[in-house]
Amino acid sequence: MDEGLKRLRGFREIYPEEMSSRLKIFNIMRDVSRRFNFKEIDTPSLEPLELYKLKSGEEIVSQTFSFKDKGGRDVTLVPEITPTVARMVAQKKNMPKPIKWYSIPKLWRYEEPQSGRLREFYQYNADIFGIWTIEADAEVIALAQAILYHLGLGDKYIMRISDRTLIESILRRFDVKDVDMALRLIDRMEKIGEEIFIEEFGKITKEMDIMDFIRLKGDASTISKKLGGLIDDKYLKNIENLENYLKSYNYGNFIFDLSIVRGIAYYTGIVFEAHDVKGELRAILGGGRYDNVVSLFGGEKIPAVGFGMGDAVLEIIMKRENLWPSVDEKVDYFIAIQGDNRPFAIKISKIIREMGKVVEIDMGGKSLSNQLKTADRLGAKNVIIVGDEEKKYNIITLKNLETGEQVRVPIEKINEIVTK
């Protein structure tokens, strides 16, 4: 094939077998969202590039598929949907709160494709708008955990939770002046390694005791023991409540881990990431609270908390753990045709399709034995043979390929046989 006609790197063609697995996963996501009373929305795939300059930071803009459209406008394939969803909330005044929305859009990032990172991927997103307090953070994290639980991943990940306001209050306590720079460094701690991290962090503050706090991990009481008296109690009370709620939801493990800050600039409170317990993969999902985004679109300030989960890492971990669903939808009835009886066979196909069954009808004019081979290859549960005699007496010959049983049925009785 001409090189110029090939699929672009980092993009996928999804054949039926793979697609049926993916649809099953989407259906689980949709079903769990429904139970939590989240409603599905849909968003544009192309947006003004300016939308992402707002608060997402330059790192995301540099990774977009952006271009000038034919009207000379800077536009981009959407790299994330938070700004769009926030705009949708901002521009429809008077929607009763809380608003609980989810979506499963395709997103695009111009990055080097590698394991778990594609240029085009699906991302499940869910958000709650309108609640300032930790109750919404808990509901959103529980939703994320419930989805992972229903995908079979209940014990394959650890949810790592932190709170930006708490971290910032520690940083201030240690007289860190450039809080943004410190957060960026903490975010990159695992990537750059301990040594470089300490060196770089030493440029921000001389009080290196702070390292013990940044690396703090454990349950709320561990955090409280270490930080009590050092920062305002309200931060500690907040994570105690969150722990209490998440234990009540009881959908999976979690740990407070103050090294989690999340790269994206707009988070303002709780942040969280789910990681493979084996530590091999990128984050499975990530999210947090972003109370300042909706107001960027004018009007009132509306608090928000949400998360996103791409399908690439999810696929890798599910396949590794043998949890990737294999969906093998068989043909219920294969209609084989002898002689010149297609119109009659088509009528039979319609009766059975209208009963909701999967019906394949031979289109190739092959010999009966070849048609039966096709039925076999398709894994058909039943074959219906339609020939001159069947047509003459208005009957079908029905063979159950699982039991081998063969019967002749008048067409007005097909109903009874098929529903059985």
Next chain:
Amino acid sequence: MDEGLKRLRGFREIYPEEMSSRLKIFNIMRDVSRRFNFKEIDTPSLEPLELYKLKSGEEIVSQTFSFKDKGGRDVTLVPEITPTVARMVAQKKNMPKPIKWYSIPKLWRYEEPQSGRLREFYQYNADIFGIWTIEADAEVIALAQAILYHLGLGDKYIMRISDRTLIESILRRFDVKDVDMALRLIDRMEKIGEEIFIEEFGKITKEMDIMDFIRLKGDASTISKKLGGLIDDKYLKNIENLENYLKSYNYGNFIFDLSIVRGIAYYTGIVFEAHDVKGELRAILGGGRYDNVVSLFGGEKIPAVGFGMGDAVLEIIMKRENLWPSVDEKVDYFIAIQGDNRPFAIKISKIIREMGKVVEIDMGGKSLSNQLKTADRLGAKNVIIVGDEEKKYNIITLKNLETGEQVRVPIEKINEIVTK
């Protein structure tokens, strides 16, 4: 809001109510496809621009969102998926035929947005690969008709069918030299009007009797009566067979209409379009046979027939006919919390969500009467009240908002009450 942050023209934000209708429609499309044994696939949203220069003709290329990516390559948001699907067939050798695939991608066209025409839209697509004969055309047209039937549009459209090979054979019979030009003119006949059409067509051929044939409409016998002896009988036999099969499928009306040629250059046989019976709208769907596309990707020639149906015109006609589904998913249980009992309330929410029900739990810390108002606004079928006494005795107070009945239930009996 800053102009630069607004949604782009011709793109949609779909809020939950509208989305639930759309999902219902997609589910009908998926369910009918399943019954016909079509399998869902998924395709890239971005492709090399060259893919569309192949056979789609320049008109489609000029209407794309195309750009140079950061690697300097000419790429485009996909304006149609036929080339991609054909490539997917070509590059996976040895797939047993026939292949029956469908998909519901988003597509993009840089055209002036207007009624029934958006810059971003969903399009249902279905194709059969591997069958040379009219049996596959019939199955594909029947699928299109079955979908419209199950959307409630059974008598709101007319399927207009023609055959490019038949038209071309008439054109040759009348000594038309530039067949492509003639087809393009016929395609635009309705748009440019009778007078201009005759004038322009007069430049191609002097034999203006041809007009009677181009405007020919009716059933197969009407077409045969007029064309018998004039062109090869095989063309007439073909549409007779098609008529016979479609009558057997019996999913809706159709007519042969030789003025239908379809603009896209790659069709090689039967072409068809479904039109609003009231004649107010653009085509609801369109498709045809394209036997030369797969071989463009190297390797063997594999015949194909399929169609595409966008969601914009569909939405307009369904709304006009009051067929647009309204899906109002209610909250099954609203959990109202008194006092400091959130953890207990959360445990109740989990029990009921795990039974598959839609559960909303108050997150706002409002008064009980305000919580009950929220339950009412959400159309909740039941309210569960969780207070100190409930917590103490491990019970819930359950009020059925439809009957007004109120009971107290031990939590270990929630199962029995909820499934009821």
